[in-house]
Amino acid sequence: MRKIAVIAAWEYLERVKSRFFLVSLILMPLIMISLGILPAFLIGGETQTRKVIAVADLTGVLLPRFANQLTKGQMAGENHPSYIIRPLDVAATSNEEAVRVEGDQLVVSGEVDGFCILKESKKGRYTIEFRSASLHEEPDKGDLENALKSILLEDTLISLGVPPSSLEWLNESVMVEMVILSSKEGRVEETNLKEFLQVFFSAYVFLMMLFFMILSSGQLLVRSVVEEKANRIVEILVSACTPTQLMTGKMVGLSCLGFTQMLVWSAVALIMSSVLSLEFIVHEQLLLLLLYFVLGYLFYASIFIAVGSPVTTEQEAQQVTGYLVIFLVIPLVLTVPAIQDPGAEWISILSYIPLLTPTMMGLRLALGSPALSEILTTVAIMLVSIYISMLVAGRIFRIAILSTGKRPTMRELISWVRTGA
Amino acid sequence: MIEALHLRKTFIRSVAVDDVSFQLRKGEILGLIGPNGAGKTTTIRIVLNILKPDAGEVLYEGNPFSEQSRNLFGYLPEERGLYRKSRVLDTITYFGCLRGMRKPFAREQALKWLESFDLARESNRKIEELSKGNQQKLQFIVAVVHDPWLVVLDEPFSGLDPLNQVTMQEIVAGLRNAGKAVILSTHQMDYAEKLSDAICLMHEGKVLLRGTVPELRKRYGTNTVRMEFSGDGSVLATIPGIKKVILSQSGAECELADGETTGRILGILSQKLDLRKFELVEPTLNSIFLDVVHKKNSPQSSGRVH
Numbered sequence: 205m206r207k208i209a210v211i212a213a214w215e216y217l218e219r220v221k222s223r224f225f226l227v228s229l230i231l232m233p234l235i236m237i238s239l240g241i242l243p244a245f246l247i248g249g250e251t252q253t254r255k256v257i258a259v260a261d262l263t264g265v266l267l268p269r270f271a272n273q274l275t276k277g278q279m280a281g282e283n284h285p286s287y288i289i290r291p292l293d294v295a296a297t298s299n300e301e302a303v304r305v306e307g308d309q310l311v312v313s314g315e316v317d318g319f320c321i322l323k324e325s326k327k328g329r330y331t332i333e334f335r336s337a338s339l340h341e342e343p344d345k346g347d348l349e350n351a352l353k354s355i356l357l358e359d360t361l362i363s364l365g366v367p368p369s370s371l372e373w374l375n376e377s378v379m380v381e382m383v384i385l386s387s388k389e390g391r392v393e394e395t396n397l398k399e400f401l402q403v404f405f406s407a408y409v410f411l412m413m414l415f416f417m418i419l420s421s422g423q424l425l426v427r428s429v430v431e432e433k434a435n436r437i438v439e440i441l442v443s444a445c446t447p448t449q450l451m452t453g454k455m456v457g458l459s460c461l462g463f464t465q466m467l468v469w470s471a472v473a474l475i476m477s478s479v480l481s482l483e484f485i486v487h488e489q490l491l492l493l494l495l496y497f498v499l500g501y502l503f504y505a506s507i508f509i510a511v512g513s514p515v516t517t518e519q520e521a522q523q524v525t526g527y528l529v530i531f532l533v534i535p536l537v538l539t540v541p542a543i544q545d546p547g548a549e550w551i552s553i554l555s556y557i558p559l560l561t562p563t564m565m566g567l568r569l570a571l572g573s574p575a576l577s578e579i580l581t582t583v584a585i586m587l588v589s590i591y592i593s594m595l596v597a598g599r600i601f602r603i604a605i606l607s608t609g610k611r612p613t614m615r616e617l618i619s620w621v622r623t624g625a
Numbered sequence: 626m627i628e629a630l631h632l633r634k635t636f637i638r639s640v641a642v643d644d645v646s647f648q649l650r651k652g653e654i655l656g657l658i659g660p661n662g663a664g665k666t667t668t669i670r671i672v673l674n675i676l677k678p679d680a681g682e683v684l685y686e687g688n689p690f691s692e693q694s695r696n697l698f699g700y701l702p703e704e705r706g707l708y709r710k711s712r713v714l715d716t717i718t719y720f721g722c723l724r725g726m727r728k729p730f731a732r733e734q735a736l737k738w739l740e741s742f743d744l745a746r747e748s749n750r751k752i753e754e755l756s757k758g759n760q761q762k763l764q765f766i767v768a769v770v771h772d773p774w775l776v777v778l779d780e781p782f783s784g785l786d787p788l789n790q791v792t793m794q795e796i797v798a799g800l801r802n803a804g805k806a807v808i809l810s811t812h813q814m815d816y817a818e819k820l821s822d823a824i825c826l827m828h829e830g831k832v833l834l835r836g837t838v839p840e841l842r843k844r845y846g847t848n849t850v851r852m853e854f855s856g857d858g859s860v861l862a863t864i865p866g867i868k869k870v871i872l873s874q875s876g877a878e879c880e881l882a883d884g885e886t887t888g889r890i891l892g893i894l895s896q897k898l899d900l901r902k903f904e905l906v907e908p909t910l911n912s913i914f915l916d917v918v919h920k921k922n923s924p925q926s927s928g929r930v931h
Binding site for chain 2: 439
């Protein structure tokens with residue numbers, strides 16, 4: 205036990221003191237932030253897109269009210285662009301063709317994003333022709349249609365004798381609110397969109413942390429084994445302690461390193477979130493989340509050891525960790541559909557695959573609430589898998605650390621695991 | 626005392642160590658010699674419990690291996706290397722603690738050793754900044770800082786310049802004087818010969834010879850004579866009883882046939898040549914080794930087509 209502590213302390217201190225650790229401490233949150241927040245900013249940026257639209261009103265009467273309708277606040281909801289209307293003087297060139305040429309010119313030169321022609325094709329029938337350089341520039345078809353329709357509706361209502369004050373009421377009478385439902389211990393709970401985004405953010409941060417921690421300390425683990433094998437320190441080590449002590453010590457030391465990183469990052473995240481006035485959801489299930497985190501970490505660490513310890517050179521180590529990264533990316537990729545629909549059955553099923561359990565359950569804990577039975581089963585599955593993978597990793601490690609030269613074949617590896625010798 | 630009893634270890638395709646036995650007392654150096662691939666390193670690894678033998682056992686002061694035994698081992702492996710980015714004193718302290726020392730004591734001892742090697746100034750430098758010779762000394766300190774009673778040195782002289790080789794010889798001899806049991810594994814026979822109290826010669830996983838150096842000399846040194854003379858040395862080859870002749874500028878070295886005595890040969894030669902010198906050759910460990918290996922291989926090699 206004491207030897208494990210000695211090894212763990214050494215592995216921890218030697219790395220905490222290193223420059224590499226400091227750099228990764230700063231670099232990783234930056235990457236995390238750019239990966240986690242930038243897309244939101246980019247998407248968020250688009251919701252505030254301004255579109256400049258030139259409008260030629262061939263009817264000669266609709267333009268002011270049409271512009272007013274389009275630019276009205278309630279039109280520019282979450283996903284709508286806000287419009288800036290640039291009227292074209294139709295009086296000068298009452299010829300429709302000439303107007304079209306002028307407007308097209310504005311579009312092509314990039315002065316406006318689009319060009320819109322309003323005309324009354326028949327008595328009481330209107331058409332809106334929209335011309336732009338790309339489909340992307342197209343305003344929401346509904347926006348244009350609604351703007352014109354509400355003008356016509358107003359006219360009709362006024363002609364029927366409805367007072368203008370009622371018209372205002374009509375415009376403001378309906379508000380749409382989005383509510384996201386989830387089931388929690390049999391009850392249905394509601395979250396509004398803002399809360400949902402915060403939960404999403406928390407879940408995303410959780411996954412990112414898990415991802416980077418496993419990746420960085422897994423890589424460190426493989427590297428340190430390869431280094432000790434290459435310079436034969438490992439021979440001194442295993443004459444001083446058992447391979448199991450060595451492996452455990454390394455894992456404990458590097459885990460502490462990972463948790464130090466996490467602590468620092470959490471502190472950074474907390475400060476950041478208060479600066480950005482984003483609220484972190486401190487879940488009542490935070491402890492469970494942490495439990496899955498630790499379980500996932502241990503499981504992946506043992507996989508890293510099993511795969512990494514037979515490796516003999518730095519290059520091979522990089523290759524191997526490269527393959528493992530793919531494994532790690534799978535749950536990360538699955539995150540997006542999982543967040544959109546955390547109640548889906550396929551997520552429940554994936555929660556029972558040990559490689560995915562920590563991420564999937566982490567998500568589900570953050571987004572909804574899995575049943576107690578599910579939590580117990582998945583934790584049990586993780587414990588069993590960790591036991592098995594540690595056993596396998598230990599057997600491979602014990603032999604692999606003394607073998608140099610060529611990489612062992614699959615058959616040799618299997619025989620190591622089976623016989624333990 | 627450490628006793629290795631009938632150790633055997635097989636790997637997937639080969640037998641690395643086959644029925645190896647030896648014993649070693651405190652205050653003695655055992656020279657484990659043999660060519661590369663003879664099974665020396667595997668033997669060492671079994672003694673240090675890095676590998677488990679398939680058969681046989683090692684007794685430490687009469688007891689089988691226990692986890693506590695580990696703290697009594699010191700090991701200098703053949704291929705050297707330490708944590709390049711770590712600091713000298715920290716590294717020694719770490720290995721000391723790993724062998725059961727308390728940290729402050731390990732630090733104190735580490736400093737003492739560094740001073741005795743004139744390395745105290747380097748104690749806060751990174752290992753990669755040290756010269757190669759100093760790195761080797763450092764590695765040696767790592768092997769002995771915890772005051773082990775069994776010190777295993779695998780090829781301690783390789784990679785050292787002549788000056789440092791001499792220093793290392795003194796250090797190894799110093800370990801014996803300090804009452805340690807030392808296993809010195811090397812393929813450099815001359816060092817083994819100079820330093821070892823007992824020799825264990827290995828070849829292809831087996832112990833070919835075992836004994837003290839004088840014993841071995843006595844056993845293998847009686848049939849070669851060296852002489853200096855004036856006259857025609859070619860007569861030597863005609864004398865029955867002389868098996869092999871190597872002529873040189875001023876004399877010759879002759880290997881006598883089995884059962885031949887030096888006295889009879891001296892009698893014959895003194896009539897035919899003007900002898901100035903006639904002596905029994907003390908065979909070097911190297912020649913004994915070559916001799917033994919050759920003898921062992923010859924029955925097989927005679928069957929081969931060359």
